[in-house]
Amino acid sequence: MQFVSGQRFVSVVIPCLNEEVPIGEVVREVLAQRVDEVIVVDNGSTDRTAEFAAKAGARVVRVPQRGYGRACAAGAKAVDERCDIVCFLDGDGSDVPAFMNDVVGPVAADEADFVMGSRLRGKREDGSMTPQQVMAGWLSGLLLRITYGVRYTDMSPFRALRADRLRALGMSEMTYGWNLEMQMRVAAARYRILEVPVDHRCRQGGVSKVSGNLVAGMSAAWKIVTTFLRLAVTLRREPPPQLRLRDKKA
Numbered sequence: 001m002q003f004v005s006g007q008r009f010v011s012v013v014i015p016c017l018n019e020e021v022p023i024g025e026v027v028r029e030v031l032a033q034r035v036d037e038v039i040v041v042d043n044g045s046t047d048r049t050a051e052f053a054a055k056a057g058a059r060v061v062r063v064p065q066r067g068y069g070r071a072c073a074a075g076a077k078a079v080d081e082r083c084d085i086v087c088f089l090d091g092d093g094s095d096v097p098a099f100m101n102d103v104v105g106p107v108a109a110d111e112a113d114f115v116m117g118s119r120l121r122g123k124r125e126d127g128s129m130t131p132q133q134v135m136a137g138w139l140s141g142l143l144l145r146i147t148y149g150v151r152y153t154d155m156s157p158f159r160a161l162r163a164d165r166l167r168a169l170g171m172s173e174m175t176y177g178w179n180l181e182m183q184m185r186v187a188a189a190r191y192r193i194l195e196v197p198v199d200h201r202c203r204q205g206g207v208s209k210v211s212g213n214l215v216a217g218m219s220a221a222w223k224i225v226t227t228f229l230r231l232a233v234t235l236r237r238e239p240p241p242q243l244r245l246r247d248k249k250a
Contacts, residue, residue: 010085012038013039014027014058014091015090019049019091022092022093023040023049028056033100033101039058040058041074044066069178069181085108085162085163088159089158093205094202103159113186115161116158116193117154118156119137121198125202140155154195155183161186161191165186180227
């Protein structure tokens with residue numbers, strides 16, 4: 001499905017930390033998909049990530065305080081005021097921008113409010129995902145299906161949703177629980193959810209902040225578990241996003 005720049009303003013947010021090797025090519029690949037803007041959020045890099053991203057055509061937002069969710073939130077806040085759709089993907093070259101239409105298209109066509117690209121349903125290069133990542137996607141999908149009746153197979157960073165829907169979600173997780181929080185919140189809000197297959201590559205440079213070492217992987221896994229338990233309770237007490245939107249307009 002094709003989306004046409006100009007009919008829907010599409011902003012792509014790429015959180016980055018020390019990705020100077022792949023980021024230039026990632027930005028160029030994304031721009032080749034005819035999106036309206038690319039925002040690279042430099043989350044305290046100590047290399048030339050910001051410089052190479054800007055040279056490739058991205059607008060760079062600097063967020064020195066570390067945190068994956070913090071970077072995503074800053075990027076979402078920085079989108080152009082004309083933005084209709086926000087798309088997220090990683091800056092390490094593992095996500096495949098050629099699948100942008102598959103992820104953004106259903107949102108642009110008003111067929112879904114939230115679309116996530118599933119790496120587990122697409123073609124993966126050998127070694128592009130660790131067994132821990134595969135298991136995390138399966139486990140989170142099981143918990144979300146039991147709790148909300150929705151079906152996810154992954155916690156892929158490659159995702160898109162309507163900008164107004166994103167603002168209404170009330171995202172708060174500033175670390176690696178951001179992706180899971182978004183999936184839980186859109187499910188609790190009864191947004192129209194679609195999961196599509198996307199291909200996945202081995203990272204093109206840099207070092208994984210989660211799967212690259214055991215300690216970081218365990219820390220991220222713990223954050224995911226605690227995020228799920230916390231949100232499962234708090235989401236029951238919060239007004240749905242539609243009510244928050246009405247309150248703001250009143």
